[in-house]
Structure formats: structure tokens, C-alpha cells
Amino acid sequence: MSAENQIPQDTTFLREAFATEQTCLIASLKSSQRITHAGDRGEVNEQHFIDFLRKYLPNRYTIEKAIVIDSLGSVSHSVDIVVFDRQYTPTLLDNDKHRYVPAEAVYAVFECKPKVDKGYLEYAAKKAESVRRLTRTSVEIPHAGGVYPAKKPGHIVAGILAIDVDWKDGFRSEAFQQVHGSLVGDQAIDCGFAATGASFDTFAGSNAYSFGPTDNALAYFAFRLLSRLQSLATVPAVDWTAYAARLSYNSNQPQS
Numbered sequence: 001m002s003a004e005n006q007i008p009q010d011t012t013f014l015r016e017a018f019a020t021e022q023t024c025l026i027a028s029l030k031s032s033q034r035i036t037h038a039g040d041r042g043e044v045n046e047q048h049f050i051d052f053l054r055k056y057l058p059n060r061y062t063i064e065k066a067i068v069i070d071s072l073g074s075v076s077h078s079v080d081i082v083v084f085d086r087q088y089t090p091t092l093l094d095n096d097k098h099r100y101v102p103a104e105a106v107y108a109v110f111e112c113k114p115k116v117d118k119g120y121l122e123y124a125a126k127k128a129e130s131v132r133r134l135t136r137t138s139v140e141i142p143h144a145g146g147v148y149p150a151k152k153p154g155h156i157v158a159g160i161l162a163i164d165v166d167w168k169d170g171f172r173s174e175a176f177q178q179v180h181g182s183l184v185g186d187q188a189i190d191c192g193f194a195a196t197g198a199s200f201d202t203f204a205g206s207n208a209y210s211f212g213p214t215d216n217a218l219a220y221f222a223f224r225l226l227s228r229l230q231s232l233a234t235v236p237a238v239d240w241t242a243y244a245a246r247l248s249y250n251s252n253q254p255q256s
Contacts, residue, residue, distance in 0.1 A: 015215065018218065018219035019215045019216055021218055021219065022195065022197070022215070022216065022217065022219070025052060026163070026195045026196060028048050029048055029163045029195050030163070032045050032048070045112055045114075046080050046081065049080075049081060049161045050063055050064070050065070053110075053222075056222035056223075056226065057083070057222075057225075057226060057229070060085070060087060061083050061084070061085070061107060062083070062085070062086040063081060063082070063083050064081075064091075064099060065078070065080055065082070065099075066079060066082040066084070066091070066101045067079065067098070067100050068082065068100070068101050068102075068106055068130075068131045068134060069101070069102060069103065069134070070103040070134040070135040070136065071102075071135060071137055071242035071245075071246055074134055074135070075100070076103075076134060077126070077127050077130040079109045079110075079131065080111050080127075081110040081111075082101055082108075082109055082131075083106070083107045083108040083109070083110075083229070084101050084105040084107060085107065085234070086105070088105075088234075088235070088237065088238075089235065102238055103134040103136045104236055104237075104238045105235055105238070106131060106156050107156070107157065107229055107232060107235065108156060108158065108159065108225075109127065109131050109156060109157070109159075110124075110158070110161050112160075112161045113161070114163055114164070115162050115163060115164045115165065115194070116162045116165045116166060116167075116171075116176075116192055116194055117165075117166035118166075118179045120162070121160060121179055121180065121183070122179070124158070124159075124160040124189055125158070125187035125188070127158075128156070128187060129185075129187045131156060131158075132156050132186040136236065137238055137239035137242045138150040138152065138153060138237060138238075138239065139236075139237050139238070139239045140237075141237050151234075151236040151237070152236070153235075154232045154233075154235075155232070157191065157229070158188065158191075159191040159193070159201075160192045160193075161192070162193070162194050162195070163194065163196060164195075165194045165198050170194070171192065171194075171198050171199070171200035171209070177209070184206075188202075190202055190203065190228075191203070191221065191225060191228075193212075193217060193218065193221040194217070195217075197214035197215065197217045198211075198217050199211065199217040199224075201221070201225070201228070203228045212224075
């Protein structure tokens with residue numbers, strides 16, 4: 001390829017374009033501070049973050065506020081944002097903005113808060129735990145050439161989205177990492193984003209922090225999340241007979 005036909009390697013345009021996206025998100029989130037009722041303000045900010053994720057993630061991922069349910073009848077806490085499959089897994093008992101998502105369909109869950117601090121981080125961890133502890137079924141899928149084996153349910157990504165970070169050095173702060181590191185198992189928080197210009201994830205391992213650039217934290221976070229979701233492939237096929245069996249179960253029936 002001749003020199004004049006080579007694609008320029010200058011990424012200034014992309015960096016500036018994504019930085020503008022982040023600036024617009026900050027403005028939208030901060031404008032909600034005019035709303036005096038905390039609950040209403042929180043709902044508005046949740047919607048801003050939902051719109052942000054819908055913009056960056058492919059349509060195969062449905063993004064809604066939801067409660068997660070399993071085939072045993074157990075439910076999670078109400079979760080600000082659930083990223084789930086709807087192509088193969090319908091939501092249940094939808095009523096206006098209230099919906100129940102089968103646990104098998106969930107890829108990721110997020111809490112939306114004004115800031116990331118110790119209290120909100122631990123709160124998000126408990127929400128994540130309430131989802132991850134649910135039972136997830138999986139069945140074989142027949143096809144023309146035979147049968148695809150039942151898929152083992154994968155790790156559900158959990159994160160926190162906020163306007164700002166409470167620690168002076170953001171996610172790079174030793175104090176943040178001490179709190180974050182104490183959240184393990186079903187309470188582990190895999191990633192976080194603050195619109196003022198900070199993001200982190202531990203997709204490479206529990207102690208392997210990856211931090212986004214201040215001006216492009218939004219795009220960095222979105223692309224890292226998308227890569228992680230791609231690695232999870234497709235959610236397992238739901239055993240709907242397990243849900244049906246729960247509906248027919250009578251707790252007063254004598255045990256055989």
C-alpha cells in the first residue's frame with residue numbers, strides 16, 4: 001500500500017468524539033439535581049444510565065430495571081439495571097415498568113447511585129448477591145444434527161454506575177481497593193463507572209484492576225463491558241418444565 005493510501009493512525013477524532021459523549025452524559029446527570037425529590041431524581045438518573053447502555057450495547061442485550069426470579073419461586077431485590085437476553089427468554093408478569101426476569105436470562109446487573117462510596121458499593125454488592133444466589137436451570141437444545149448439551153450458567157457481571165467517586169484518587173485509591181477487595185464471592189463487584197471521568201474493572205482477575213482514561217472513561221468502560229459480555233456468549237436454555245412444576249407444587253401435599 002502506498003504511503004498516500006495508508007489509513008492515518010491519529011485517533012484524535014475518536015477520542016474527542018467519545019469525550020463529548022461523556023460530557024453530555026455528565027450534563028444530563030447533573031441537571032437532575034434540580035429535582036428535589038430523591039426518589040424521582042434517582043429514577044431519572046437510572047434512565048440516563050439505561051439509555052447510555054442501550055446506546056453502546058447491541059440489540060441482543062435487553063436493558064431494563066427489573067426483579068430477577070428463579071424456578072423455585074425465589075426473587076432478587078429490585079435491581080436498577082438488568083442486562084438480559086430476551087430473544088430466547090421472555091420476561092414474566094410484566095406490569096408497566098415492573099418486570100420479572102428469569103435468572104437464566106441475566107448477563108449483568110448494575111446499581112445506579114449519586115456517587116461511589118463505601119456504603120453504596122456494599123449496597124450494590126448485596127443486590128448482586130441477591131441475583132447470583134438464585135437457581136439457574138439449563139437444558140439440552142435439539143437441532144438438525146443432534147443435540148447441543150446443556151450449558152453451564154456463567155458468571156453474572158455486577159457493577160455500579162454513578163456520577164462521581166467519593167475517594168480523592170478515585171478507583172485508583174488504596175481505600176477504594178480495600179473496600180472493593182473485601183467484596184468476594186456472590187458479592188463481588190466486577191466493574192464501575194463514574195461520569196465525572198473514572199472507570200475500573202477486574203475482568204482479567206480479582207486483583208487485576210484496569211482503569212479507564214479520565215476523558216474517555218465512558219467509552220473505555222462500555223467497550224470493556226461489551227468485550228466481557230461477548231465472552232459470555234449466549235445464556236443457557238431455560239428448563240421451563242421446572243417453572244411449570246413449581247406452579248403445580250402443593251406445599252400441603254403429603255410427601256411420598
